[in-house]
Amino acid sequence: MQVRPPVHSLRTLDEETQRRIILQAAKACGADTFNEFKKKQPTIAELDNELRETFWVGLFFVWTIFLPILLALGSVSEIRVRNMAWANWRQWLTSVDPECSMLVIEGDIRRILRKLPRRNRRQTREITRELERVMSYWSDLNEKSEMLARSFPVTTEAELNHRQINLVERINRESDMIVLASLQRQVQAIEGQREALRNLTLWRARLETAREECRQSLLHLRSQLMLMVASGGSLENAAFTEATTTLQQLNESLSATQNAVEEVLRISAS
Numbered sequence: 001m002q003v004r005p006p007v008h009s010l011r012t013l014d015e016e017t018q019r020r021i022i023l024q025a026a027k028a029c030g031a032d033t034f035n036e037f038k039k040k041q042p043t044i045a046e047l048d049n050e051l052r053e054t055f056w057v058g059l060f061f062v063w064t065i066f067l068p069i070l071l072a073l074g075s076v077s078e079i080r081v082r083n084m085a086w087a088n089w090r091q092w093l094t095s096v097d098p099e100c101s102m103l104v105i106e107g108d109i110r111r112i113l114r115k116l117p118r119r120n121r122r123q124t125r126e127i128t129r130e131l132e133r134v135m136s137y138w139s140d141l142n143e144k145s146e147m148l149a150r151s152f153p154v155t156t157e158a159e160l161n162h163r164q165i166n167l168v169e170r171i172n173r174e175s176d177m178i179v180l181a182s183l184q185r186q187v188q189a190i191e192g193q194r195e196a197l198r199n200l201t202l203w204r205a206r207l208e209t210a211r212e213e214c215r216q217s218l219l220h221l222r223s224q225l226m227l228m229v230a231s232g233g234s235l236e237n238a239a240f241t242e243a244t245t246t247l248q249q250l251n252e253s254l255s256a257t258q259n260a261v262e263e264v265l266r267i268s269a270s
Contacts, residue, residue, distance in 0.1 A: 017093070018043040018044050019042070019043055019107065020101050021085055023097070024092050026084075041104060041107045044085065048082070098211065102135070102214070102218070106135055109131060113127065120240070130244060130247035130248055131247060133247075134217070137251065137255065148207065157197055161194075164191075167190070168187065213253070228240075
């Protein structure tokens with residue numbers, strides 16, 4: 001079995017992991033910083049270069065006083081994100097934020113599309129349009145999945161079973177009709193809790209499966225596009241058609257899942 005060599009530095013990680021960790025650092029710094037970094041998704045080297053360029057520009061224009069101050073204020077978020085990434089990269093190496101991971105995959109696809117020849121502009125627009133729909137569906141499903149996770153009851157089904165067994169034993173021993181009626185109502189309530197818990201577990205699993213299907217499909221699309229770039233255009237037409245069809249089918253599946261989840265939530269709220 002191949003053993004993965006130990007990682008000694010954030011700089012030695014692959015670019016995808018670096019971008020994801022820096023996004024997690026930006027997310028930890030606040031919504032505004034996260035929105036800023038979602039667009040550029042730098043590696044640690046790119047972030048260092050950005051800070052270095054800002055420093056030299058500020059130093060060159062130090063005589064203007066105001067420009068260096070503005071540049072320094074603009075670099076605060078980059079410095080915070082950089083420090084946060086270095087402080088937590090070992091933890092985030094294994095603790096992966098699903099949203100940040102998906103954003104990096106989407107960013108990779110967009111970066112590859114920008115490298116394709118101008119003659120493929122129409123096809124890339126189609127892929128970009130379908131990609132935006134995929135990410136919109138994924139964001140909605142991710143939000144609902146996190147909502148279910150927050151509302152998930154602390155009580156487990158085993159604990160409910162244990163309570164029900166104790167109540168049934170008390171019912172078998174009880175002779176007072178008023179107490180007996182109360183115990184029977186408690187048993188019915190536990191059965192309702194168990195059914196609700198099973199439904200929550202089922203829908204949580206469906207949402208997580210849909211999220212993972214989305215992620216794997218985008219990974220496949222990224223591989224297709226990388227192959228297209230590497231082949232020098234010999235597979236362009238077939239690859240574009242397959243990529244667009246795959247995304248369209250994925251969007252249909254995600255749309256059906258989204259509608260089913262919204263219907264369940266609507267019924268639950270009524």
